[in-house]
Amino acid sequence: MKPTLVLVGRPNVGKSTLFNRLTKSRDALVADFPGLTRDRHYGHGKVGSKDYLVVDTGGFEPVVKEGILHEMARQTLQAVDEADVVLFLVDARQGLAPQDKQIADQLRKTGRKVWLAVNKAEGMRRDVVTAEFFELGLGDPLAISAAHGDGLRELIDLVLADFPPAAEEEDSQHPKIAIIGRPNVGKSTLVNSILGEERVIAFDAPGTTRDSIYIDFEREGKPYTIIDTAGVRRRGKVTEAIEKFSVIKTLQAVEDANVAVLVLDAKLEISDQDASLAGFILESGRALVIAINKWDNLPLEQREMIKREVERKLNFLSFAKLHFISALQGDGVGGLFKSIDKAYSSAMVKLSTPQLIRALQLATEKQAPPRAGMFRPKMRYAHQGGSNPPVVVVHGTSLEHVPDSYWRYLEHSFVKMFQLEGTPLRVQFKRGDNPFAPKEAPIPGRASSKPGARRKPVSAPTPRKPRGAPRGGKKS
Template sequence: MKKKGIVAIVGRPNVGKSTLFNRIIKEKKSIVEDVPGVTRDRLYGDAEWLTVPFILIDTGGITLQDTKFAKEIKVQAEIAIKEADLILFVLNYKDGICPEDNAVLRILYKTNKPIILVINKYDKKDDFNSSYEYMSLGLGEPILVSSTHGIGIGDLLDKIIENLPKANEEQSNDEIKIAVVGKPNVGKSSFVNALLGEKRMIVSEIPGTTTDSVDSKIEFDNIKYSIIDTAGLRKKGKIYENIEKYSYIRSISSINKSDVVLLMLDISLPITDHDSNIGGFAYEESKPIIIIANKWDLVEKKDSNSMNKKETEIRSYFKYLSYAKILFISAVENIRVKKIFELISLVNANLKKRIKTSVLNEIFNKAQLINPAPNHNGGRLKIYYSSQVEAYIPTFVLFVNNPGYAHFSYRRYLENQIRQHFDFTGVPMKIIFRERR
């Protein structure tokens, strides 16, 4: 399975990082304001150029000044730099090279990551005569862009695709990569320790004590697994007030390179939007997902119906993950932990499941008879023929009269028809409508 490259935009405040981010992902997702330090959170977005997809990270500006969020921004940027495959170092053309630019560069020099020097806020009417000054930074020929006007963006994207790693795109076929994700302090490290049977990870009640993202190898029933535990800060220190922000990029990176995602919740506490956001990224990346409800031992006043009630609560919060299995465990007491391998095997088998074309067409023909498609965009969808195509997740191509007539609710109805006839537990599904010609 191919993983997307990760590109981090880094620089001091007010060089136009957020505007560049919005220009590349083609939407206004990052807050843009002409005030240094306004982008305090890392933001991520999906981008694509010449059919090559990648993930773009927008970071807050690294500053030497003792501002309210300076330390937090520096930590966030360092995490993004650490996880990135490629770094865009952005300068402001109108300011030239400032002391804060050199401070950022000192951080970047230590990374051994490929770096593209981007000179933003450039106007074609300007006479670019500072080439020697920028070349002295040791980052090669700069790319001149204007994020606001779109100047030079195509050249920059060409350079990004050229520098994204290719050797690591295909992962080994003899092991299953498992990403353990969730907000800090839900018990990810305790869970991995229980699976491994050793205290590989630091476990603490303080959120964010896992200091790195570690790949642990394990073999169970002759199947090899690589388990990635992601958690809090890489930075030593006591920056806990905004700690939930720091787990995003770690989770994104882990999800991106995984085969199966284990979304971990602390079931002894209420589910939060942060839980949902992390699950949402795995969903958007079309990853197989298993929801792990950890800390079952801490749930008070349990009875024979407690688990059903909790499952209903989880389902109501994660409606978009209706296909996901839910496993209740206690990592600390090692209750039902090893059962995860059984569920992963089920998911892996369902990923490889293939439906005969004749059977698939019979399912869709009956579906249309029972519930004809509604009028949408001036017409009614008619399915002529369908087949399953080779893809990592189950993917079905439906040849129709007009793809524009397909309402999202009818797509969901057709997916439910397939799931009613075949067990695709734990795996997402893709339905593609194509016009028959």
């Protein structure tokens, strides 16, 4: 097992910057803004000689008893309970703060091994900058710079010195599930319902989640990764820079996932933003499951209205399975996961070439491609060109004349024949060269391919006289 290193500290001391530096990634949002990180964020440490897990936490406010700051403090304490070692960050530029003393007292009560790191110490004398932090009683403070990487290798080697090297783990392909939707539709509540614990903050206010949180877990002995994303509003309403970064991280999470779960609010109408998100998922080629949340205690008239709205505004997602759930009560979550598994297996399916050729023959026999002038496109054979989404490459002649309607007919035929569910399928055409096409005449005067051959001079052709002209010149 890899040791778990948890980063703790008051807001804006550089925890997310250190997380990105240790994981050699840009997974955590970083800005000069206190309270940016709210949920626990896990990553694999890559600085140092040993393998370990790094956990980024929100700014720790141990004395707050209510509101979003209290929920952030709960998340931090849960991370500390899971930790093998805690790295307590303080700010060298601002010096020792009263809040640092409160956090030190709280960490001392947990019984975990705590190391004290004085961040933002670049360009400063280490003995001077660390002197006042001895007052915290957590041992020798270690001066580092997360932004510049100063002292990080020595810090990690010292912190993990008592842990044996972790055994190598085999890389396994497992589903990545992105939970997508507008703000305050219940995405974080659904994540917590799936995991069976309050893993991410679910607060009754839009915009609670700001970053894309990757969470590894097991369900019925099968590994998964679920991604809780920030809510995406209409572009015209996104004004803050932080929210713009959150939207970018959400769209990146969709492209990184295998299956996307589009969460809609049953108490609201299907908006253009919902359709826009669905269109982006479709363009990304990701498998899709639609979850209509907050279905419990909904009047029958409103339920029928939502079904009609989905059928009318999201008719281009006919391949996706539709589920009516209550994330808060846990109703329908089990059935939702069955569709997720089916969509993942369909997206990653391996189709043999003989099966695809037979399916192509059946489709063209049932409905031949329309003529393009004097010729009809001829489809000879097909093979698989990729997965997630499945790609079928069709070879033949005159395929550039195949209309879009027949293109869609082939896609639907392959989906139906191979019983794919929850994933789009794409057909690509590759035109074969005509062996009977006339070859280009060689260019006169081209040098021989043999080495040392000389280029022969090319004389200008003699102009031919028109028929009926006198042969000789005019006599004088």
